[in-house]
Amino acid sequence: xxxxxxxTTLVRAPIDKVWRAISDHREFGSWFKVDLDGPFVxxxxxxxxxxxxxxxxxxxxxxVTVVDAPNRLAFEWTPGSDAPDDPETAPRTLVEFxxxxxxxxxxxxxxxxxxxALPEAMRKSALRxxxxxxxxxxxxxxxxxxx
Amino acid sequence: MPRAxxxxxxAALGDRTRLRLVDRLGDxxxxxxxxxxxxxxxxxxxLTKHLQVLERAGLASAVREGRETLYRIDPAGLxxxxxxxxxxxxxxxxxxxxxxxxxxx
Numbered sequence: 001x002x003x004x005x006x007x008t009t010l011v012r013a014p015i016d017k018v019w020r021a022i023s024d025h026r027e028f029g030s031w032f033k034v035d036l037d038g039p040f041v042x043x044x045x046x047x048x049x050x051x052x053x054x055x056x057x058x059x060x061x062x063x064v065t066v067v068d069a070p071n072r073l074a075f076e077w078t079p080g081s082d083a084p085d086d087p088e089t090a091p092r093t094l095v096e097f098x099x100x101x102x103x104x105x106x107x108x109x110x111x112x113x114x115x116x117a118l119p120e121a122m123r124k125s126a127l128r129x130x131x132x133x134x135x136x137x138x139x140x141x142x143x144x145x146x147x
Numbered sequence: 148m149p150r151a152x153x154x155x156x157x158a159a160l161g162d163r164t165r166l167r168l169v170d171r172l173g174d175x176x177x178x179x180x181x182x183x184x185x186x187x188x189x190x191x192x193x194l195t196k197h198l199q200v201l202e203r204a205g206l207a208s209a210v211r212e213g214r215e216t217l218y219r220i221d222p223a224g225l226x227x228x229x230x231x232x233x234x235x236x237x238x239x240x241x242x243x244x245x246x247x248x249x250x251x252x
Contacts, residue, residue, distance in 0.1 A: 005236045009243055013250040021250045031249040032242055078161060090161035108246075110239060115232060 004113035011106045015099055018106040019070035022097050034060045042067045046075065061087055065094070073097045076114075156227060159204035164189060165197050169206060169220065177210060177217035 011018050021027045025036040025046070033052035040046055042064055050058040066074035076092040093114040100107045160166055164187065171183055184194045198218055201207040205224035210217050 005232070005239060007236075007239050007243060009247070011247055011250060017250050018246075021246060027249070031245040033245070089163060091166070108243075110243065112235065112239065 003115050004111055005115075007110040009108050010102060011108050012104070013106060014104070015070050015101045015106045018099055018108060022099070023067060023069065023073050036060065040064045040067055040073065040075070062095075063092070066096075071099050156204050156206065156224065156231060159200050159206055162197070162200075164193075165201055168194075168197060168201060168218075172207060172218060172220040175220060177212075177219035179215050179217055183218060 013021075021031065023040060025039045028034070028040070029036050029048070029051070034048050034050050036046060036048035038046070044064055046060070046062045046064050048060040050056065050060055052058075062075040062077040064073075064075045066072050074094060074096040076094050078087055078090040078092050091114075093112050096109075096111045096113075098109040098111075100109075160169065167187065168183055172178065180191060180194055180198065183198070184191065187194070189197075198207060198209070201218075201224075202209060205221055205227065207218050207224070208221045210219060
């Protein structure tokens with residue numbers, strides 16, 4: 001299993017606009033599909049409820065670590081678990097948004113890292129993961145999760 | 148980005164004791180409750196409860212051997228957890244699409 005997921009994309013909008021879409025909690029909520037209780041503040045907890053169709057009301061909980069306009073926003077959250085036994089000690093991943101101007105647009109880099117906080121056994125099994133069956137399983141799970 | 152479905156797996160893993168149990172079982176050797184609890188500061192009842200959560204999530208299974216119940220890691224559950232990483236990746240793709248529509252329109 002890879003320790004991180006990385007996505008890089010060119011957004012056809014100026015950096016200030018992209019930064020607002022990511023750092024303003026209302027704008028973030030409108031595309032991420034979450035109703036956040038308050039603004040992102042470094043060092044503070046962010047709470048809310050998902051609004052994603054089919055998952056309305058699922059709790060959103062993140063710990064904001066960096067708000068550095070207009071280049072970087074980062075938070076930690078608990079991957080996957082809607083209701084971990086103890087959210088404060090459940091394993092977390094780190095999500096980072098990095099923005100750079102590029103031409104008339106914005107280069108956006110998103111990294112979610114820290115999957116190695118998950119157990120050793122899972123990482124070992126992940127090394128054998130490049131099989132057709134695995135790809136099919138992802139498709140199924142993706143359809144299920146997004147459908 | 149809802150993470151509900153494989154969430155049962157990660158809810159099962161979202162606990163330090165259960166993470167340690169999965170780690171201990173990770174070498175593939177079935178173990179009794181007593182051996183699994185070696186060195187862990189919890190009661191046998193609590194341990195049994197944790198193992199049941201892992202079982203329900205498809206991460207471990209119980210096998211009877213004589214009078215003993217042994218627990219072993221369930222590869223299917225781990226594969227599903229792994230596939231979940233792929234799901235998270237796909238969900239980011241979809242979130243990025245929504246972000247682009249939000250700012251580019």
